[in-house]
Amino acid sequence: MSLIPISDIIERVRSLPVRSIALQAPEGLKRELPVLAEALRAEGYSVILSGDPCYGACDLALDALEYADILIHFGHTPLMDHPRVLVEPIFQPERIPPLDSVLPLLTGEVIGLISTAQHASSLPLLAEELKKQGFSPVIAPPSPRTPLPGQVLGCTYTAAREAKADCLLYLGTGVFHAIGSRIATGLPVISLDPYTGEAGVVETDRLLRRRFALIEKARSADRVGIIVSQKCGQNRMKLAEALLPLHPRAEIVLLREVTADQLLNLGYPCYVNCACPRLGLDDQIRFPVPVLSPPEFEILCGRREWDEYEIDEIRL
Numbered sequence: 001m002s003l004i005p006i007s008d009i010i011e012r013v014r015s016l017p018v019r020s021i022a023l024q025a026p027e028g029l030k031r032e033l034p035v036l037a038e039a040l041r042a043e044g045y046s047v048i049l050s051g052d053p054c055y056g057a058c059d060l061a062l063d064a065l066e067y068a069d070i071l072i073h074f075g076h077t078p079l080m081d082h083p084r085v086l087v088e089p090i091f092q093p094e095r096i097p098p099l100d101s102v103l104p105l106l107t108g109e110v111i112g113l114i115s116t117a118q119h120a121s122s123l124p125l126l127a128e129e130l131k132k133q134g135f136s137p138v139i140a141p142p143s144p145r146t147p148l149p150g151q152v153l154g155c156t157y158t159a160a161r162e163a164k165a166d167c168l169l170y171l172g173t174g175v176f177h178a179i180g181s182r183i184a185t186g187l188p189v190i191s192l193d194p195y196t197g198e199a200g201v202v203e204t205d206r207l208l209r210r211r212f213a214l215i216e217k218a219r220s221a222d223r224v225g226i227i228v229s230q231k232c233g234q235n236r237m238k239l240a241e242a243l244l245p246l247h248p249r250a251e252i253v254l255l256r257e258v259t260a261d262q263l264l265n266l267g268y269p270c271y272v273n274c275a276c277p278r279l280g281l282d283d284q285i286r287f288p289v290p291v292l293s294p295p296e297f298e299i300l301c302g303r304r305e306w307d308e309y310e311i312d313e314i315r316l
């Protein structure tokens with residue numbers, strides 16, 4: 001069964017004055033696009049697909065608008081308004097697993113509930129169950145980059161901070177968002193897998209030790225490339241310009257995709273990542289040299305102490 005609601009999309013498009021449509025989706029949904037394209041073509045529209053890698057609504061394929069009246073971007077929540085772009089999130093059905101394993105791990109009374117876009121619609125259900133157990137759950141309101149209540153992104157933890165909780169409960173898979181929320185708030189964070197019910201206390205010590213070692217390694221770098229993304233929702237040129245004077249031999253490098261090959265070819269012994277904040281943390285293992293976040297670069301340059309470490313967030 002298609003995750004993309006094809007008949008709903010066709011209905012929406014019919015109400016718009018458009019004849020040509022570009023479609024974009026992240027890797028996990030890309031294979032659904034040809035099916036939708038076929039259905040739209042049967043309705044008389046001309047359709048093209050964006051095949052480039054895509055990881056968020058920060059990376060709208062605006063170049064495709066040269067060939068189409070509108071772009072429909074699937075799989076994320078909107079980060080910005082654009083008159084010719086529709087952003088269509090794909091929500092997982094509301095579900096919460098049994099809470100037996102998570103309840104003993106929660107600390108305090110006020111529990112901030114956070115999740116990614118896929119599972120954020122299940123947070124009210126989770127809140128109901130926690131209330132029955134005597135907790136006071138809080139779901140923070142939306143922020144400009146996270147339009148769903150309780151939603152966090154790998155570059156925005158406003159909902160984790162705004163919950164003003166004793167403890168955070170992250171509903172989702174993977175640990176990146178949970179680790180980010182822990183560093184962003186300093187609060188205990190418990191993760192809960194919506195499919196398996198597996199729960200765990202989120203630890204950041206190993207990650208922070210690795211980041212400390214990376215900063216130390218970067219001390220021998222005589223030149224620094226400050227990466228600025230050309231993707232529409234990631235461009236932080238102002239931040240890069242503010243960081244530039246911190247190092248006598250730093251340059252700003254514009255990049256569309258940040259890959260190990262490109263970093264190798266550019267030849268800098270250290271980079272500062274002003275593109276997607278997840279890049280340096282998730283992909284450092286693939287990169288040939290240290291790729292520091294802006295706060296880590298400030299630590300390297302003596303502008304910030306290690307105990308003032310912060311997770312990098314995009315505040316556009």
Ligand code: SF4
Nearest residue numbers: 055056058154155276
């Ligand atoms: S900048 Fe990175 S974390 Fe933020 S929305 Fe884009 S891909 Fe996701």
